[in-house]
Amino acid sequence: MTARAIPCSDAVSQLWDYLDKVLSPEDQALVEGHLAFCRRCCGELEFAKELRSFLASNVADEIPTDVKDRLERFVEEL
Amino acid sequence: MERSVGEITVDSEAERKAAFEALAREQLPSLYSLARRLTNDGAEDLVQECLLKAYRSFGALRSAEAGPAWIRQILVNGFRDRLRKEARSVEEVGVEEIDDFSLYRTIADEDPFPYSDTLHGDFLEAFGHEDVRAVLMRMPEIYRAPLVLRYMEGFATKEIARMMDTPLGTTLARLHRGRKLFEREMWVYAEQAGLLEVKEAR
Numbered sequence: 001m002t003a004r005a006i007p008c009s010d011a012v013s014q015l016w017d018y019l020d021k022v023l024s025p026e027d028q029a030l031v032e033g034h035l036a037f038c039r040r041c042c043g044e045l046e047f048a049k050e051l052r053s054f055l056a057s058n059v060a061d062e063i064p065t066d067v068k069d070r071l072e073r074f075v076e077e078l
Numbered sequence: 079m080e081r082s083v084g085e086i087t088v089d090s091e092a093e094r095k096a097a098f099e100a101l102a103r104e105q106l107p108s109l110y111s112l113a114r115r116l117t118n119d120g121a122e123d124l125v126q127e128c129l130l131k132a133y134r135s136f137g138a139l140r141s142a143e144a145g146p147a148w149i150r151q152i153l154v155n156g157f158r159d160r161l162r163k164e165a166r167s168v169e170e171v172g173v174e175e176i177d178d179f180s181l182y183r184t185i186a187d188e189d190p191f192p193y194s195d196t197l198h199g200d201f202l203e204a205f206g207h208e209d210v211r212a213v214l215m216r217m218p219e220i221y222r223a224p225l226v227l228r229y230m231e232g233f234a235t236k237e238i239a240r241m242m243d244t245p246l247g248t249t250l251a252r253l254h255r256g257r258k259l260f261e262r263e264m265w266v267y268a269e270q271a272g273l274l275e276v277k278e279a280r
Contacts, residue, residue, distance in 0.1 A: 071122070
């Protein structure tokens, strides 16, 4: 198989799927091939990683005491 | 009579109830947080509904270890049913409308913090907890839910497709658009809420 290049727009639109590893092996390789020579898309990739960890580290909403009390009572009364 | 359910061994109704109560109590904070991320309002209702359904089908739970994931799935199922019933947010967002948007490029081009060496990181840091929630709540539910479930709650795409009862292809497409929408809304929100100005003034 000969290596086929993809444009930046294709690479960028597939970055998150690339990070999620849900692309087909061929598409995974095409994105990887593109990233090997495209500096701008590497910037996009780094930012995609940052944004992913930003989302993952978003602190959970704390449950207010009154809500917690009500829900616990609800469970007890089931 | 003793009934063995995987690792959970229950020999009476009272013990079954106690086992359920322990699971529910332990999971209340994470269930509430998940519900708040999924819905704009009615998080408490969603949790109640989930607890009721979970209690009724507690016998189907195969192992105590699977409890936390199992009960969260029940909550997501309830959310999906609610969406269907209300028939809200079914409008699909056109791909062409948002596909060209790149938050990375927008930040670089607009250069909101001219003296920063870590422009993109600074942009993300400007967002507090409530800001992130505000951005999420601006998105239609069908795009918000997969994004929340995948990137904040850590579910696999296949699991999301199953819980939301949508084909995998649709789930992936919504996830893609959800990310794009989230990025665009982050930018719009940052401008509107003055997150960029505060930094500029310093």
